[in-house]
Amino acid sequence: MKRLLLIIAAVLCCTAAHAAPDAARGEQIYVRCLACHALASDRVGPRHCGLFGRKAGSVPGFNYSPAMKKSGIVWNEKTLDKFLQSPLKMVPGTAMTYDGVTDAGERADLIAYLKQANAGPECKGK
Amino acid sequence: MSFFDISSPQAARRLFVGRTGLLLSGAAVAMLAGNDALAAKSGSGKAGDIQILNTALGAELEAIAAYQLGAESKLLQKPVLDLAVTFQGHHKEHADVLAKTVTKLGGTPVSAKAKYDFPVDQLKSQADVLKFAAKLEQGAVSAYLGAVPLFGNRDLAKAAASILGDEAMHWAVLRQALGEAPVPAAFMS
Numbered sequence: 149m150k151r152l153l154l155i156i157a158a159v160l161c162c163t164a165a166h167a168a169p170d171a172a173r174g175e176q177i178y179v180r181c182l183a184c185h186a187l188a189s190d191r192v193g194p195r196h197c198g199l200f201g202r203k204a205g206s207v208p209g210f211n212y213s214p215a216m217k218k219s220g221i222v223w224n225e226k227t228l229d230k231f232l233q234s235p236l237k238m239v240p241g242t243a244m245t246y247d248g249v250t251d252a253g254e255r256a257d258l259i260a261y262l263k264q265a266n267a268g269p270e271c272k273g274k
Numbered sequence: 275m276s277f278f279d280i281s282s283p284q285a286a287r288r289l290f291v292g293r294t295g296l297l298l299s300g301a302a303v304a305m306l307a308g309n310d311a312l313a314a315k316s317g318s319g320k321a322g323d324i325q326i327l328n329t330a331l332g333a334e335l336e337a338i339a340a341y342q343l344g345a346e347s348k349l350l351q352k353p354v355l356d357l358a359v360t361f362q363g364h365h366k367e368h369a370d371v372l373a374k375t376v377t378k379l380g381g382t383p384v385s386a387k388a389k390y391d392f393p394v395d396q397l398k399s400q401a402d403v404l405k406f407a408a409k410l411e412q413g414a415v416s417a418y419l420g421a422v423p424l425f426g427n428r429d430l431a432k433a434a435a436s437i438l439g440d441e442a443m444h445w446a447v448l449r450q451a452l453g454e455a456p457v458p459a460a461f462m463s
Contacts, residue, residue, distance in 0.1 A: 180420075180463065182413030183333045189391035192332040213325075236322075236424065245326040246420035 167253065174261025177254050184244075187265050188274040193244060196262055197271035199223050204239075215241030228262070229255050319426015324381035326421050327372050330434065333417060334369040335386040338362055340410055343392055344403045354400060354451055358407070361444045368437050375430070404452050411445035414438075415462050 184192035194207040201224065205217035219239050221227050231238045232255045234248040249255045265271060341362035344350055350358055373383035397403050418438035425431040446456040 179409065179412055180416035182409050183417040184329070184413070186391075186393075189393075191391070192329065192336060241325070243325060243329050245322075245329045245424055246417065247423045248420070 169253075169256035169260035171257070171260040171264040173254075174257035174259070174264075177249070177258045178261055180249075187270050195274065197266060197274035199228075199262060200225075200266055213239075213241055213243040215239050216243070225259055225263075228259050232258065320379055322424065323426050323430055324376055324379050326424055326434075327376045327379070327430070328381065328384050330418065330421060330437070331369055331372040331376065332384050333414060334365050334372060335384070336390055337365040337410055337414065338369060339386065339390045340392060340407065341365065343390075343394070343397075344407060347397060347403060349397065349400050349403050351400060354404065357447065357451065358403075361407075361411075364440055364444070368440070371433075375433075401452060404448050408445055408448040408452065411441050411448060414441045415445060419462055 181193075185194075185196060187196050189195055190207060190210050194210045194212070198207075201222065204219045204221035204223060205212040216239055219242075221231070221239070229252075232249045233252075235242050235244040235246055237248075249258060341358050344358050345355060345362065376383040393406070397406060415438055418434050418441065422431045422434050422438065425434065442462065449458070450456040
């Protein structure tokens with residue numbers, strides 16, 4: 149019985165660990181960003197429409213920190229994953245003074261949502 | 275008055291309770307009593323703390339503008355309108371104390387933007403305004419939650435947590451006004 153429980157636990161563990169990124173879950177996680185960000189407009193943080201492939205610190209008219217402007221980052225899945233894990237570790241001096249999204253699955257879901265939203269109507273022309 | 279100007283916990287408590295009735299904020303801010311020296315010697319963490327406070331200040335100033343938009347929209351009926359004005363007042367107090375603390379630490383507080391880009395075309399009813407405000411408040415709780423561990427000065431972390439508590443109450447009350455479960459989960463993230 150104990151062995152069976154261990155097997156079930158291992159299956160649950162590994163199934164969860166390899167779950168595909170889920171944009172719907174990511175949309176729920178995105179709520180955490182809404183004090184400072186929006187998809188289509190600049191707020192305390194810059195807009196997220198047009199994010200993928202954009203050079204960090206390059207939204208026209210947005211007042212970035214010098215650190216972000218100088219970072220040389222181009223946003224893609226990999227750089228976003230690293231930044232979201234710990235913004236201040238990747239870009240010391242960034243104005244995004246947020247401890248980070250520590251769960252890799254949550255980051256993947258969030259990035260999946262951002263990709264989906266960028267392809268959607270709210271980001272058209274933004 | 276900045277976080278560092280409060281002469282004693284009792285004075286801080288009197289100040290905050292007297293002005294706002296916010297016992298939680300008063301108690302937490304009281305923990306910062308007499309911390310000019312602490313502020314001065316916070317060393318390498320000081321620039322980081324100023325940045326955290328300024329980011330929070332920017333969000334508070336935007337929240338003030340958002341509630342102003344809601345109050346002037348003619349979409350809010352009493353007593354919801356009174357609620358919005360009360361919450362806006364809390365955000366004004368947060369912004370005031372954050373700005374003064376930034377100054378006290380030697381930084382320059384950010385100013386309100388001349389214009390905010392709110393989704394006004396999506397706000398057509400009282401419920402729309404409440405949902406918009408609730409999302410901002412929920413996001414603010416998450417933002418403070420993400421900022422609290424970053425402070426070099428632990429007393430500033432406590433003060434930020436005090437603001438977090440206030441904004442979590444705003445979120446819960448707004449949800450209640452919308453007919454939703456006011457506290458939908460045991461934890462925030």
